[in-house]
Structures are given as C-alpha cells and as structure tokens.
Amino acid sequence: xxxxxxxxxxxxxxxxxxxxxxxxxxxxxxxxxxxxxxxxxxxxxxxxxxxxxxxxxxxxxxxxxxxxxxxxxxxxxxxxxxxxxxxxxxxxxxxxxxxxxxxxxxxxxxxxxxxxxxxxxxxxxxxxxxxxxxxxxxxxxxxxxxxxxxxxxxxxxxxxxx
Amino acid sequence: xxxxxxxxxxxxxxxxxxxxxxxxxxxxxxxxxxxxxxxxxxxxxxxxxxxxxxxxxxxxxxxxxxxxxxxxxxxxxxxxxxxxxxxxxxxxxxxxxxxxxxxxxxxxxxxxxxxxxxxxxxxxxxxxxxxxxxxxxxxxxxxxxxxxxxxxxxxxxxxxxx
Amino acid sequence: xxxxxxxxxxxxxxxxxxxxxxxxxxxxxxxxxxxxxxxxxxxxxxxxxxxxxxxxxxxxxxxxxxxxxxxxxxxxxxxxxxxxxxxxxxxxxxxxxxxxxxxxxxxxxxxxxxxxxxxxxxxxxxxxxxxxxxxxxxxxxxxxxxxxxxxxxxxxxxxxxx
Amino acid sequence: xxxxxxxxxxxxxxxxxxxxxxxxxxxxxxxxxxxxxxxxxxxxxxxxxxxxxxxxxxxxxxxxxxxxxxxxxxxxxxxxxxxxxxxxxxxxxxxxxxxxxxxxxxxxxxxxxxxxxxxxxxxxxxxxxxxxxxxxxxxxxxxxxxxxxxxxxxxxxxxxxx
Numbered sequence: 001x002x003x004x005x006x007x008x009x010x011x012x013x014x015x016x017x018x019x020x021x022x023x024x025x026x027x028x029x030x031x032x033x034x035x036x037x038x039x040x041x042x043x044x045x046x047x048x049x050x051x052x053x054x055x056x057x058x059x060x061x062x063x064x065x066x067x068x069x070x071x072x073x074x075x076x077x078x079x080x081x082x083x084x085x086x087x088x089x090x091x092x093x094x095x096x097x098x099x100x101x102x103x104x105x106x107x108x109x110x111x112x113x114x115x116x117x118x119x120x121x122x123x124x125x126x127x128x129x130x131x132x133x134x135x136x137x138x139x140x141x142x143x144x145x146x147x148x149x150x151x152x153x154x155x156x157x158x159x160x161x162x
Numbered sequence: 163x164x165x166x167x168x169x170x171x172x173x174x175x176x177x178x179x180x181x182x183x184x185x186x187x188x189x190x191x192x193x194x195x196x197x198x199x200x201x202x203x204x205x206x207x208x209x210x211x212x213x214x215x216x217x218x219x220x221x222x223x224x225x226x227x228x229x230x231x232x233x234x235x236x237x238x239x240x241x242x243x244x245x246x247x248x249x250x251x252x253x254x255x256x257x258x259x260x261x262x263x264x265x266x267x268x269x270x271x272x273x274x275x276x277x278x279x280x281x282x283x284x285x286x287x288x289x290x291x292x293x294x295x296x297x298x299x300x301x302x303x304x305x306x307x308x309x310x311x312x313x314x315x316x317x318x319x320x321x322x323x324x
Numbered sequence: 325x326x327x328x329x330x331x332x333x334x335x336x337x338x339x340x341x342x343x344x345x346x347x348x349x350x351x352x353x354x355x356x357x358x359x360x361x362x363x364x365x366x367x368x369x370x371x372x373x374x375x376x377x378x379x380x381x382x383x384x385x386x387x388x389x390x391x392x393x394x395x396x397x398x399x400x401x402x403x404x405x406x407x408x409x410x411x412x413x414x415x416x417x418x419x420x421x422x423x424x425x426x427x428x429x430x431x432x433x434x435x436x437x438x439x440x441x442x443x444x445x446x447x448x449x450x451x452x453x454x455x456x457x458x459x460x461x462x463x464x465x466x467x468x469x470x471x472x473x474x475x476x477x478x479x480x481x482x483x484x485x486x
Numbered sequence: 487x488x489x490x491x492x493x494x495x496x497x498x499x500x501x502x503x504x505x506x507x508x509x510x511x512x513x514x515x516x517x518x519x520x521x522x523x524x525x526x527x528x529x530x531x532x533x534x535x536x537x538x539x540x541x542x543x544x545x546x547x548x549x550x551x552x553x554x555x556x557x558x559x560x561x562x563x564x565x566x567x568x569x570x571x572x573x574x575x576x577x578x579x580x581x582x583x584x585x586x587x588x589x590x591x592x593x594x595x596x597x598x599x600x601x602x603x604x605x606x607x608x609x610x611x612x613x614x615x616x617x618x619x620x621x622x623x624x625x626x627x628x629x630x631x632x633x634x635x636x637x638x639x640x641x642x643x644x645x646x647x648x
Contacts, residue, residue: 001303037280038268039302040318106200112436112598118199121283128304130291140201141163142290156202274436274598325627361604362592363626364642430524442523445607452628453616464525465487466614480526 002042003127004073005030008049008056008064008088010081012105012116025050029109030079033120041124053081053088053104061091068095075127076100077120082138082150082157089134089145101126102145103137106155164204165289166235167192170211170218170226170250172243174267174278187212191271192241195282203286215243215250215266223253230257237289238262239282244312244319247298251307254296263288264307265299268317326366327451328397329354332373332380332388332412334405336429336440349374353433354403357444365448377405377412377428385415392419399451400424401444406474406481409460413469416458425450426469427461430479488528489613490559491516494535494542494550494574496567498591498602511536515595516565519606527610539567539574539590547577554581561613562586563606568624568636568643575620575631587612588631589623592641 007013007028015026030045048067049060068076074097080088082104089102103123109116115138122137134145138157151158169175169190177188192207210229211222230238236259242250244266251264265285271278277300284299296307300319313320331337331352339350354369372391373384392400398421404412406428413426427447433440439462446461458469462481475482493499493514501512516531534553535546554562560583566574568590575588589609595602601624608623620631624643637644 033280034302036275037277037302038318039280040320041302043302110436111434112438113198113434114436115198115200117279118195118201118283121280122287124302125284125287125299125304126291129288137287140196140199140203140205140286142287156200158202272597272599274596274600276598357604358626360599360601361626362601362642363604364644365626367626437522439522439524441603442519442525442607445604446611448626449608449611449623449628450615453612461611464520464523464527464529464610466611480524482526 001075001128002073003075003077003124004071005034005043005045006064006067006076006078007045007047008053008060008078008080009051010053010079010104011107012079012103012109012119013050014108015110025052028079029116030120033109033117037117037121039124051081053084056081056084056088058091061088064088065092065095068092068098068100074098074132077123077127078102079120080104082106083152085136085138086145086148086150089136089148092134093145095134097132099127099130099132100134101130101137102135106138163237163290164235165237165239165286166233167196167205167207168226168229168238168240169207169209170215170222170240170242171213172215172241172266173269174241174243174265174271174281175212176270177272187214190241191278192282195271195279199279199283201286213243215246218243218246218250220253223250226250227254227257230254230260230262236260236294239285239289240264241282242266244268244300245314247300248307248310248312251296251298251310255307257296259294261289261292261294262296263292263299264297268300325399325452326397327399327401327448328395329358329367329369330388330391330400330402331369331371332377332384332402332404333375334377334403334428335431336403336405336427336433336443337374338432339434349376352403353440354444357433357441361441361445363448375405377408380405380408380412382415385412388412389416389419392416392422392424398422398456401447401451402426403444404428406430406462407476409462410469410472410474413458413460413472417469419458421456423451423454423456423459425454425459425461430462487561487614488559489561489563489610490557491520491529491531492550492553492562492564493531493533494539494546494564494566495537496539496565496590497593498565498567498589498595498605499536500594501596511538514565515602516606519595519603523603523607525610537567539570542567542570542574544577547574550574551578551581554578554584554586560584560618563609563613564588565606566590568592569638571622571624572631572634572636575622575634578620579631581620583618585613585616585618585621587616587621587623592624
C-alpha cells in the first residue's frame with residue numbers, strides 16, 4: 001500500500017500575514033497532518049501548484065492529468081481549493097487503474113477548528129478502499145466525480161443527483 | 163447515506179482530572195469531531211459502553227454484536243480502545259449486509275496533537291465506500307478484521323500477514 | 325479585584341469566511357479565552373468597536389477615553405488591533421486612578437498557534453499588579469504607553485527608548 | 487529586561503503514554519509556549535526538577551532556594567505542580583531583590599484546552615511589573631505568597647484572606 005499526495009494550494013494551505021493583512025497559500029500542511037495522525041503507510045508528497053482554486057485553469061488541470069498519466073503510482077490524494085474542486089475532478093476522469101481522491105478544507109488547516117485533518121483522513125481511506133475512479137471527500141461524504149457541487153451559500157459539498 | 167456511530171470508551175474519549183490525577187473515559191468526543199469537520203450526512207451517535215478496552219470482555223462484545231444484529235442500520239463506525247480493538251473486530255465478523263469500521267486513538271482527542279480526528283475521518287469514509295465486512299481504521303491504514311494487530315512497543319497498528 | 329475588558333476589534337478577533345475569501349473582525353474571543361484559562365476573578369466584557377486598528381480614528385479614541393472617564397471601574401484590559409495600538413495607548417494617558425492595559429494579537433486567536441491567549445494572560449496580570457497608568461502587553465513584554473512602537477518588518481513590538 | 491524560567495515538573499508538563507496508560511511529567515513545554523507567543527525578551531530556561539508537586543519535599547525546596555540565592559538573575563518564573571505550589575512559594579520568601587512568580591496548570595499544556603499558556607503569560611508579566619517578592623499566578627489572579635491556597639474541590643486557587 002503506497003499513496004502519493006499531490007498538493008495544489010487552496011484554503012487548506014492558507015496562512016495569514018499580519019503585516020500586510022493578507023491571507024495567502026503557504027507551504028503545504030499535508031506532511032504535518034500525516035505526522036500528527038501517526039500515519040504509518042508508505043507515502044510521498046509532491047507539490048505541483050500553490051494556487052487558489054479560482055485561479056486554477058484548464059492548463060493547470062492538463063498539467064495535473066499529464067503528471068498522473070506519466071506517473072507510476074496507482075493511489076492519489078490531491079489537496080485542492082474548494083471552489084473548483086469538482087471541475088478538476090472531472091478533468092481527471094478516465095485515467096485507467098488509478099484511484100484518485102480530491103480533498104481540501106473549508107477552513108484553513110492552521111485554524112484551531114478546521115475540517116482539514118478529518119478530510120485528509122477521509123481521503124487517505126478512500127484512496128485505499130475505493131475502486132479505481134475519481135472521488136471528492138468533503139463535508140463528511142465521499143462523492144463520485146461528476147455528481148457533486150460546492151454549495152457556496154451553505155458552505156458545503158452536496159450531490160447533484162436528486 | 164446514513165451512518166450510526168457507536169461509542170464504547172477508550173483513549174479517544176479520555177479526560178484528565180487534576181484533583182485526583184486520574185485519567186478516565188469521559189463523554190464521547192465524536193459529536194464534537196463531526197461538528198468541527200462540517201460533516202453534512204445523516205448520522206446518530208449511540209453510547210453503548212464507557213470502558214478502557216482492556217476491561218471490555220466477551221459479554222460486552224456479545225452485547226455489541228446483539229445490538230447491531232437487532233438494529234436496522236447498515237453502516238457503522240465504532241469508537242473503541244486500541245488495546246483489544248482487533249478482538250472486538252473479530253467478534254463482529256459475519257454480520258451480513260453490514261459495513262462496520264472500528265477506530266479509536268493512540269492519543270486522547272482532547273490533546274492538542276491527536277490522531278483521533280483523522281481516524282474518525284478514515285472510518286466515516288470507509289463505512290461509505292467499503293463492501294460489507296468489518297474493518298479497522300488506525301495508523302493511516304484500513305485493515306480487514308482478522309488480519310491486524312496492535313504493536314504496543316511501536317505504538318501502531320500493523321498487518322499480521324507477511 | 326474586578327477587571328473590565330473592552331474589545332475594539334483587531335487581528336485577535338479576526339475570522340475567515342471561505343465563501344468570500346475574506347478575513348474580517350468577528351465576535352470577540354475574549355470570553356472564550358478567559359473561560360478556557362479557568363479565570364476565577366470578577367470581570368465583564370464590553371464591546372465598544374469592531375474595527376481593524378488601521379480604521380480606528382481620533383473620534384473612536386475619544387469615544388474610548390470618554391467611556392472610561394465616565395465609568396466606575398479602575399482596572400481595564402483593552403483588546404485592540406496592533407497597527408495603531410501605541411496611538412490609542414497615548415490617547416488614554418492621564419486618566420487618574422486607572423490601570424489600563426492594551427493587548428491584542430499578531431496572529432488571530434482562532435488559529436491553532438497564536439499569541440492571543442498568552443497576551444491576554446499578560447494583560448490581566450498587569451491590570452492587577454501595575455500602578456495606575458497605561459501599558460501595552462505584546463511580544464512577551466510590558467511597555468509603558470509613549471515608549472513603544474510596532475516594528476512591522478520584524479512583526480513585533482519594541483521599546484522606542486535606546 | 488531578562489527573565490529566568492525554572493521548571494520543576496507538574497501537570498503543565500504532563501504527557502500521556504498510551505502503551506502503559508500512564509500520565510507522567512515530560513520535557514518542559516515552556517520553550518514552546520514562549521515561541522508560539524512570539525515572546526521577544528531575553529530569557530533562558532533551567533530545568534531543576536521533573537516531579538509531581540505532591541512528591542516535592544523540603545529538600546527539593548531548599549535546593550530551589552539555594553539555586554536562586556546563588557544565582558545572579560533578579561526575575562524568575564517557576565513552573566510547578568499545583569498541589570504544593572503555595573508551600574514552595576512560602577519556602578522562597580525573603581530572598582531580597584528578587585521577583586519570583588510561580589505558575590503551572592490545572593490542565594496539561596499538551597491539551598487542546600488548557601490554562602497553561604495563559605498562566606505563563608500572567609507570570610511573565612508579573613515578573614516584569616511587580617515589586618520584589620514571591621507571587622502565584624493561577625486562576626486568572628496574582629496572589630501574594632502566604633495568602634493563597636489551592637481549593638481542590640473547586641479546582642481553583644483562592645485567597646486565604648476573608
């Protein structure tokens with residue numbers, strides 16, 4: 001069992017700079033989360049992008065798809081901003097033999113109260129247990145790519161099927 | 163999608179009483195973990211036991227099995243002390259049509275650094291994604307019941323298969 | 325021994341709204357900090373302003389001074405944004421018989437790692453122990469009003485005397 | 487301004503070992519607390535004892551007094567278990583020219599919710615501001631040595647004067 005983490009930025013990695021009163025994407029917190037959680041499987045962490053997901057465009061998504069297609073791993077957890085996570089999930093569909101789980105956070109991981117740790121836990125489990133395919137792990141739920149949207153008003157992910 | 167949580171005690175729920183310098187099982191933290199993680203699925207939490215797992219005996223395991231057998235849910239997350247978690251997982255095997263995931267924590271959930279939140283995240287994902295059966299979600303890994311042990315010296319869960 | 329807390333906004337009370345990617349002043353965290361710290365003295369909390377300290381102007385400072393002048397308490401802790409905390413301290417000098425301590429945070433109190441809790445601890449002690457006057461409690465140090473500045477480059481408070 | 491921290495053990499430094507289900511005094515957390523709080527004064531940390539305060543005896547108190555008497559610093563913060571903190575405060579009285587503040591925690595610093603950080607904040611401020619003497623900083627209050635007791639039933643420190 002081996003899992004490759006790919007970080008792309010997003011709220012999960014946001015940090016706050018008081019001097020400028022800015023709130024920007026910083027170093028990924030994924031390794032800290034895995035260490036604190038006493039994770040004892042083989043994994044590595046690759047940082048491909050450091051962007052707000054509103055700034056992730058089709059070129060970035062192609063880069064991500066090309067990276068995975070040329071790569072030898074079979075299980076991926078991708079941390080990603082929440083606003084366009086469903087679009088990136090769609091762009092990764094159809095990569096045979098890969099289990100790909102996207103996750104992120106509605107509240108930065110550096111906050112005292114955050115969904116980041118729980119969400120990465122959901123993602124690492126799904127990457128191990130689910131059949132090949134693309135999934136989103138958010139709001140306590142595992143969604144199939146193509147059947148999920150972010151409801152910004154309610155600040156949650158939900159199924160698009162009725 | 164609906165998940166029933168059953169709490170039985172264990173390190174995950176331990177609290178510290180300074181007056182007596184004791185460290186005892188307290189109210190379950192599961193609901194706080196799910197609220198902080200912005201979980202938005204249907205769930206309920208049933209407290210069946212409040213015990214150190216070294217004190218859980220065959221009668222307790224039979225109670226747990228009988229409860230699930232008579233119950234109408236199909237997906238369960240059971241929080242449990244780590245020392246005898248594998249034994250309880252074994253005692254629950256063979257309950258048809260149920261996906262049962264046991265989890266807990268090596269460090270109490272009330273600590274600043276803990277594996278509890280991550281582990282409950284793994285468990286909730288596994289309960290949704292895995293086929294019916296009994297699983298343990300610990301140390302960043304999803305184990306099948308019957309193929310896992312706690313390595314006390316290394317303070318981790320590991321596979322019993324070579 | 326009785327202490328009156330006055331909150332005026334600032335980084336200490338900042339919260340993050342993902343939907344809008346904004347970072348704004350929210351409800352004051354002072355009561356939570358005092359409860360978590362098991363504070364067992366008489367106190368109350370008055371919210372006079374909810375502003376970034378860059379937006380606090382002379383009218384606000386006059387309001388604050390008038391409030392304290394007309395008030396019957398003798399010991400005050402004021403939480404305030406850091407950028408103009410020294411200016412507000414100056415504006416409160418000369419109020420006879422009052423011990424007034426300003427504090428705040430370089431990192432929001434809602435972060436996992438923050439100076440907020442420690443700083444409020446410093447302030448509550450200074451309000452009890454120091455002679456009447458105006459003080460700033462930041463960066464692990466108690467400064468006299470009029471002899472302190474924020475060094476934005478280094479992100480710390482320092483003495484203006486050599 | 488320079489402060490010497492002396493650590494002696496106690497609940498503030500307690501850690502939990504799951505393997506043995508023990509809860510013991512560990513490495514002092516004082517340096518972590520000061521770093522997280524962005525403390526920017528000169529200080530050092532000396533570890534003299536690592537004991538539950540119920541195990542601190544007259545010989546230990548004499549050691550502590552001798553250490554300070556022979557030392558060249560003038561401002562001290564001593565972290566100490568809560569059960570016999572008042573006794574140790576008494577044993578340090580009368581050391582001319584020294585401001586000595588004892589503090590600790592009713593809940594270990596490694597907990598998510600703890601009074602440790604706030605209490606060290608109170609102590610560092612008192613060590614700077616108070617006149618020479620011996621003080622206890624607990625329960626949000628600064629007490630004079632000799633006029634304070636721990637109320638174990640209520641889990642708080644209180645004045646012995648009426």
